[in-house]
Amino acid sequence: MAMLKVEELSVKVREREILREVSFEVGEGEIVALLGPNGSGKSTLLHAIMGRPGYEVSGRIIFNGIDITGMSASERAKLGIGFMMQMPPALKGVRLRDLIKRLSKIYGTDQDTLRRISEELRIERLLDRELHRGFSGGEMKKVELLLLAAQNPKLALLDEPDSGVDLESLPIIGKVINEIVGASDSRAREKRSAIIVTHMGKILKHVRNANRAYIILNGEVKCFGNPADLIEDIEKYGFSECLRCVRVV
Amino acid sequence: MLKKAAEEALNKPSPYGIDLRIEDFLKPRASPSMGLEALSSIGIDPERASYIQVDNRPVEVRPSIPGVKVLTLSQALEEGLVQDYFWNAVKVDTDKYTAAAELFGGHEGYVFIAERGRKVEQPVLSCLLLSTPGSLQAPHNIVIVEEGAELHVITGCLTSAEAPGLHAGISEFYVKEGGRLTFTMIHQWAPTSHVRPRTGVIVERGGEYVSHYINMSPIASLQTDPKVYLVGEGAKAYLSSVIVAPRESKMDVGGSVFLRAENTSAEIVSKVITKDRADVITRSLISAEGRGARGHIECDGLLLSDSSRILTLPALDAKIDDVQLSHEAAVGRLSEEQLYYLMTKGFSEEEAKSILVRGFMEVKIEGLPRPVEAQLKMALELAARGL
Numbered sequence: 053m054a055m056l057k058v059e060e061l062s063v064k065v066r067e068r069e070i071l072r073e074v075s076f077e078v079g080e081g082e083i084v085a086l087l088g089p090n091g092s093g094k095s096t097l098l099h100a101i102m103g104r105p106g107y108e109v110s111g112r113i114i115f116n117g118i119d120i121t122g123m124s125a126s127e128r129a130k131l132g133i134g135f136m137m138q139m140p141p142a143l144k145g146v147r148l149r150d151l152i153k154r155l156s157k158i159y160g161t162d163q164d165t166l167r168r169i170s171e172e173l174r175i176e177r178l179l180d181r182e183l184h185r186g187f188s189g190g191e192m193k194k195v196e197l198l199l200l201a202a203q204n205p206k207l208a209l210l211d212e213p214d215s216g217v218d219l220e221s222l223p224i225i226g227k228v229i230n231e232i233v234g235a236s237d238s239r240a241r242e243k244r245s246a247i248i249v250t251h252m253g254k255i256l257k258h259v260r261n262a263n264r265a266y267i268i269l270n271g272e273v274k275c276f277g278n279p280a281d282l283i284e285d286i287e288k289y290g291f292s293e294c295l296r297c298v299r300v301v
Numbered sequence: 302m303l304k305k306a307a308e309e310a311l312n313k314p315s316p317y318g319i320d321l322r323i324e325d326f327l328k329p330r331a332s333p334s335m336g337l338e339a340l341s342s343i344g345i346d347p348e349r350a351s352y353i354q355v356d357n358r359p360v361e362v363r364p365s366i367p368g369v370k371v372l373t374l375s376q377a378l379e380e381g382l383v384q385d386y387f388w389n390a391v392k393v394d395t396d397k398y399t400a401a402a403e404l405f406g407g408h409e410g411y412v413f414i415a416e417r418g419r420k421v422e423q424p425v426l427s428c429l430l431l432s433t434p435g436s437l438q439a440p441h442n443i444v445i446v447e448e449g450a451e452l453h454v455i456t457g458c459l460t461s462a463e464a465p466g467l468h469a470g471i472s473e474f475y476v477k478e479g480g481r482l483t484f485t486m487i488h489q490w491a492p493t494s495h496v497r498p499r500t501g502v503i504v505e506r507g508g509e510y511v512s513h514y515i516n517m518s519p520i521a522s523l524q525t526d527p528k529v530y531l532v533g534e535g536a537k538a539y540l541s542s543v544i545v546a547p548r549e550s551k552m553d554v555g556g557s558v559f560l561r562a563e564n565t566s567a568e569i570v571s572k573v574i575t576k577d578r579a580d581v582i583t584r585s586l587i588s589a590e591g592r593g594a595r596g597h598i599e600c601d602g603l604l605l606s607d608s609s610r611i612l613t614l615p616a617l618d619a620k621i622d623d624v625q626l627s628h629e630a631a632v633g634r635l636s637e638e639q640l641y642y643l644m645t646k647g648f649s650e651e652e653a654k655s656i657l658v659r660g661f662m663e664v665k666i667e668g669l670p671r672p673v674e675a676q677l678k679m680a681l682e683l684a685a686r687g688l
Contacts, residue, residue, distance in 0.1 A: 102645050105637070129647035141639045144601075145660030151646075154656075158647055182660075203646060 053117065055080050055207055055245045056101070061111035063093075063100045070096045071271045073111065078207065081243035083233060083261045085250055085279045088268035089291045094249040095138055097268065098209045101247075102135045103128045115207065130158075134205025134232075136196040138212045138249075142184040148195060149179040155202035169201050169228055189216025197228050208232055208246040214255035226258020233261070253283040267291070303393050307403040310394035317584070318524025318553045321495055323401045323437070326467040330435035340428050343457040343487050344676030352411040352427040356438050359409055368419030369452065370412070374441050377412040383443050390473040390501030390530070398439075398469040398497040406439030410471070413443075415450035415480070424453040424485075424670060431460040431468050431494065441471040446480035446508070453483040455673065460494040465521065472500040476508035478533060483511040485666060487673060490520040492548060498525045506533025506562070513666050514542040517680045519550045519579075526555030526584065531565040531591075538567040543664050545680075546579035546609070555584035560594035560624070567596045572662055575602070575609035583611070587626055588618035595625045602632035603661050 054077040063071040071093045078084045086094045100107055103125040113121045120128050129135070156166060170176055173194040184192055193213055200208055213225055234244045248255060248262065256262045256279050265279035269291060275282075285293060314320045337347040337360075347353060351371045353361040364371035370382075377383045393403050411427050431438040446452050460466050468490075476482045482502075490496055504510050510529055529538045540556040558567035569585040587596035602611035615628040635657055643653035662681050669677070 104641060124650070125641060125644040126647050126649050126653075129645055135645040137642065137645070141636065141642050143639060143642075143657065143660055145663030146656060151656075154648075155646060199646065 053080070054078060055116060055243075057112075057114040058101070059112040059114070061097075061100060061109065061113065063096055064108040065096065065106070069271065071100065074268075074271075074273050076266055076273055076276075078245050078247060080245060081261065082264065083246045083248060083259060085248050085253065085256055085262055085265035086268055087250065087253060087265050087279075087282060087286065090251070092268045093271040094268050095211055098135065098211050098247065098249060101209060102133060129203065132206030133209065134200045134203045134207070135209045136193075136200050136211060136213060138215070140184050140192060140196055142182070144182060144185065146183045147180055148183050151183060151199065152179075152202045155199065159202065159204045161202050161204045166198065166202055169231065170198050172224060173198060173228060190218055190221050193217055193225060194221070197225065197232070201228070201232050205232070206242070206244055208244070210246060210248045212249055212251060214250055214252075222254060223258050226255055229255070229259050253279060256280070256283070303388060303403060306394040307400040310400035311397055311404065313394070313396050313400070315396040315398065315497065315524060317526065317555070317582070318497065319522045319551060321467060321497075321522075323397055323405075323467075326435065326437040326465070327405060328435055329433045337430070339430065339459050340457060342676070343459065343489050344670070344673035345426055345428055345457045346672065347428065350426040350428050351413070353430070354409060354411070354428070354440050355430045355432050356436060357407040357409055357440070366421060366423050366425055368416050368421045368450070369425055370414040370416070371425070372412045374410040374412055374443065375408050377443065378408065382414070383412055383445075386443050386445060386473055386475055388473075390475065390503050391471055391499050395499060399471060399499050401437060402439035402441055402469050402471045402499070405437055406441055406469075406471070408441060410440035410442040413452065413454060414445045415447060415452040417447040418449040420451040421453070424455045427454065427456045429456065429458045429468070429470065431458075431466045434461055434466060437467045437469065439469045439471065442473070444472070444474045444482060444484070446476045446482045448477045449479040450477075451481040453485070455485045455487070455669070458486070458488045458490070460491045465493045465495065467495045467497065469497045469499065472498065474500070474502040474510065476502070476504040476510050478505045479507045480505075481509040481511070485513045485669065486515065487677065488516045489518045490516070490523070492519040493521050495521050496523040496525070498527075500525070500527035502527065502529040502538075504529065504531050504533065504536040504538065507535045508533060509537045511539045512541070513664070514544075514554070515677065517545040517683075519546070519548040520552065522551045524553040526557060529556075529558045529567070530561060531559065531567065532561050534563045534565070536562060536565045540568070541570045541664055542583075543572050543662055544581065545574045545576070545662075546581045547576040548579065549577070550579040550581070552580070553582045553584070555586070557586040557588070558596065560587065560589040560591050560596060562591040564593040565591050566594065568599075569597075570599045570664070571601070571613075572664065573602045573611055574605060574658065574662065575611055576605045577609060578606070579609045581611050582614065584614045584616070585628075586616040586618065588620065589624040589626055590620040592621065592623045597626070598628035598630075600628070600630040600632075601661065603658070604632070604634050605658075
């Protein structure tokens, strides 16, 4: 059974149509990449799956057999969808450590695992800082990953985990994504999935099980295929070539 | 001479705040209505207070903390300890409230003197209760921190809820060379109280003045604008206020720092939450005329109701070019983006709001006694709830 099924999803934001009849699936244990140029609607798609208020949505979003289309973001999160925003807001007076504590209480996350992940990400020094205030781009990504780990989601939505990140940090981020999705543990009973939005696909080299990618252009899913092949084509011919692609969905 | 100046100023309105008639508060209507046990609502154990005044009468004076002299104003005047400090940092003819304090306040209030070089760790607690409805309470307080001394004064003020009362407390603080004074005010006025404190602080070379003002209860009207004069090289000031204004509260809360000497610096931070139909003005002024002076103002306002109002007025006055002054101000409702962000983590809308409000109000006050801190935390929880 597919963990996530998106059926003919159209999204309007302030009267403007951003996504048009998008359909795709994410299987259990699968990592799906979404590729596409700036402004093509990739982030909007993740926000629509997460339940951003103010979106005018038609079509259906099914998560583990449950129609979540009308649910609030917090209900979806409680069902097991986790979201790593591209540009998370800074929160005055909200300490990272406190938020981690609250999340791990809600989701029953193992403290030792979180301690290890924060060491791996080398962000212990940020724990007592106010969330995202004055953080660099790379620090924001790492902190969001730690928060995501605390949430322990069944389906992780990752919006450009590789943008603004220095080259040395990419493998670390990839490793933590693998841990969150459980890709590094073959004995894991519960299969976890992820959708990774990536502009240039840099992160995909470090993430296991990323076997399928979709290309989104002008609010529509244009084609899908093996991520490495698609990225090679895009690097050679640009996204415009996709318009003539034979692997149309 | 003081009396004459006061009499002449008795009809002089304050430039800010609702104008009150002093004579309306000179006719106490009933016998005192509040006991000292009420202090526990702000986390203060009356047994541990160094000074307690009910209306205009000192009822407890406990000079039990080593390194600090604790007296009533009348004692201190009699012993000739404060002649140079009395009506010095605050002028008696500032307005009708200073005048009323001199003429009708009874020359009582607390006097704390931290001895030279003594770093007093235990905070000195003082409590002022306005108990008799319809009356004027006008304590005149003087704190002197001698050279190199350190002192933390915490005052809790309470009023009876039964009828309008006017509190016009005069506070004059003197921080000598290398001294440090922290002054924390935790107030719980009644919806019928009018409050007009008048505060002046003079800080000498290398000295530091830190003040925290906290008020989370409804009030009929509050207008205050403490003035801090940094007159010695390298002196510093930090003024923070945390205000939750519910119901029909009308508040005009200011803070002015005058950087008069070289390399002086100041920071003024105010955080205001309005609910219901509250109306709050925050004014801050940093005026700089000392070379190398630096100052920063930060004003944050959060409106939790559509019919409340926040007007924030940060002002910077540079009188020479070799100074650095800045301000940041942000007023509005809770950010939709921040709420959504927290909801994507699984918090309900209510929980997300309360996390944001608590974060907004976060202010670190070092050296608060545990019960006061607990009470403060509870007040914040209450403020964050029921949005």
